[in-house]
Amino acid sequence: MPLTLGSIRPALEGAIPAVIATCARDGTPNVSYVSEVHYVDEGHVALSFQFFSKTRQNVLENPRATVIVVHPATGAQYRLALRYERTEESGALFECMKAKLAGIASQTGMTGVFRLRGADVYRVDAVAEVYGTPIVPDSPAADYVGQLRRAVTRLAGAPDLSTLFDVLLDCVCRDLVISHAMVLMSDTAGDRLYTVASRGYAESGVGAEVRSGDGIIGAAARARTPIRISHATSEFGYGRAAREAAERRGLADRLAQEIPFPGLAESQSQIAVPMLAGNRLVGVLFAESTTTGRFGYGEEDALCVLAAVVANSTDLYETESEPAAEEAGPAGATAGPTGPPLRLRRYAENDSIFVDEEYLIKGVAGAILWRLVQGYVQERRTDYTNRELRLDPAIRLPDVSENLEARLVLLQRRLEERCPALRIVKTGRGRFRLEVRRPLALAEVRA
């Protein structure tokens, strides 16, 4: 059976440096190490263009090149016959290689030295194994097909979006044995992502935001490509990304104190996989580990499958959530509010809401909460449908495709964590109730 590029992907991870031979126009050969031979598709690889090297000068003159890559677990070597085709300076391939390169730079103490100028794409004319005696690796390569089959079945049974997120993280953490993971959903404008669920962290971080383009999560979102880093790097660290993003923002956002991003201070391996429904970015699935090189192609493939299943399921919860009249739950039978009043303050500028001086939530979820507590204070109203929220001008949903159900999950979870006196309880498909356990005192702050 002829070798395919796909069958040697582990050798294209850059764990062991590859070597490349090229030939100048005058016929002089050249040999060099390359930090990364990146798998593009079954017929192409890409090399990182960082410096104006002899290798690069040669392939611009004479496109033929030969590389040897090494399998990091077995020591098997493969000789690839290449032909230079083009250089990409933006887009998914570029972003992916940029993040990976930053990881390699960090690993080799070269942070700031390596900068990706372009992704040089080569056609692969031949793949052959170099004669040798590869070893049997300590542990066989991960094969997650069985786990994925069970996971997909469980995901299909999730009754609502909130459960879907929980099942997803169960599958990631239990079946793929990943200790830390989170799900972020994209807003309609696509310029930021907000955390809706997480596992393994001291603080859930639900509500924490990442701007598109910031860090590995933002880069995966913007480029719509999975990004994997084997050696954590400050360049793509979300800590720095979040800090810088906060500095760029205005007064209201600073008032609405940033929900600290969950995350491992000592993270070594990270992977961010976009959740795509067609071309639409639904969110990002992120995982990390304190072990270097924790995520390989096996994990990337598995997370991509899970992300795709979830991304293409979220719309079902939106479109199926319009209730039939008889599905309405029983009228509120909760005990009346008691105790000192809960003071809720809203900053109209960004719909941020503070509870007893503590920041709770902002944006669309903040607008929804404000609508609910106003309804309660003014008309003692507690029962709502998704449909009426969607149509409510006060909530200013950007458009019908806005992921309202995801906003409700976010609000529900923030209330659970930070404001147990208020609860959102599902009372049927597309129907929910606000439970109020303390009297409410509302105040608005206009910009």
Add this chain to the structure above:
Amino acid sequence: MSRGVPGEPLLDAELAAFIQGGVSVVVATRNPDSVPDVARGCGCRVSKDRRRVTVLVEPARAGSALDNVVANGLVAVVFSQPSTHRTIQLKGSDARVVRVTRADRTVALRHLEAWVAELTGMGYRPDFARAVRGAADGMAAIAFTPTSAFQQTPGPGAGERLER
């Protein structure tokens, strides 16, 4: 740049020691159609006067390297120490395939020991280090006069010519 003619040899004693140590040895050649090939070597020997470098390769792993050397005598060889990333490239245009001597076999054995020590020092398994380097069962030797040397340690200085 000095040619392999009277005067100082291109390699100083330190560089000669470096390329004969536990470094990876990788050879590039090209065929008459200027299609390049690359092969991993299994050791290197420098002549006493430091003007001649002999690189050992396994024919079974060498691709078209030997044919190419016979055809045109052009080689480029890169030597790299994994633990430090120190990397040097030598080029020559008078390469020939020469007979493997008993001394070459000793060189290959010493190289294997030094290479395994280098990689195990970095945390790799010894059998992995041996698999990458190859067993050097059958060997061929390529001898050439280095006419240029380049510093190729990763970083902005990579590619600079070493002068003597």
